[in-house]
């Protein structure tokens with residue numbers, strides 16, 4: 673990993689550690705109905721990731737499938753794009769406290785992809801992987817929501833490399849770190865396992881309305 677991203681990671685880890693030492697779990701009194709507690713609104717969409725951005729055309733994209741599923745062959749773009757197109761307008765909340773309203777995404781439901789994969793009954797958790805080495809864990813249940821997408825468009829355009837193209841996951845009910853940019857694989861698991869930030873002091877659930885920021 674390049675120096676720059678190691679520094680960013682170290683700084684964010686240290687902030688999570690200091691907050692935990694202060695006994696500050698990140699909790700604040702609620703501000704407004706729409707803005708989760710402790711968040712501020714931004715107008716422009718920031719770019720936030722590990723800084724490892726490898727271009728990839730949609731036609732080259734595929735999703736690796738591993739773990740507890742009937743099907744473990746990769747899902748190709750041709751197959752993904754044959755699933756129903758779904759549009760979701762959602763607010764976006766980063767654990768580092770910026771929020772953005774009304775991002776408009778298009779893609780396919782995570783749920784529809786899971787239907788292709790057919791998770792085994794024992795599968796209760798999912799790890800998403802990004803091609804930058806990222807990972808994020810969630811209960812399978814959380815990915816069944818109507819508004820959880822494998823997104824391929826943002827504001828009517830193919831998702832740019834900066835914002836995680838060609839395919840990224842969005843999970844509007846969780847902090848944004850729970851959705852992998854540069855989505856490259858998913859693993860179905862019987863037991864939960866912490867992802868990239870969850871190993872580095874971030875909360876396992878990441879619900880912005882409960883301010884589940886850090887351990």
Ligand SMILES: Nc1nc2c(c(=O)[nH]1)N[C@H]1C(S)=C(S)[C@@H](COP(=O)(O)O)O[C@H]1N2
Pocket residue numbers: 717718719720721722723765766767801802803804806834835836848849850851852853854855
């Ligand atoms: N693959 C990958 N996905 C990722 C990240 C990352 O570093 N790598 N960062 C997460 C974090 S912390 C946030 S806030 C959002 C940022 O998305 P954006 O860069 O489009 O604003 O992506 C999330 N998904």
Ligand SMILES: [Mo]
Pocket residue numbers: 720766767768848849
């Ligand atoms: Mo974030």
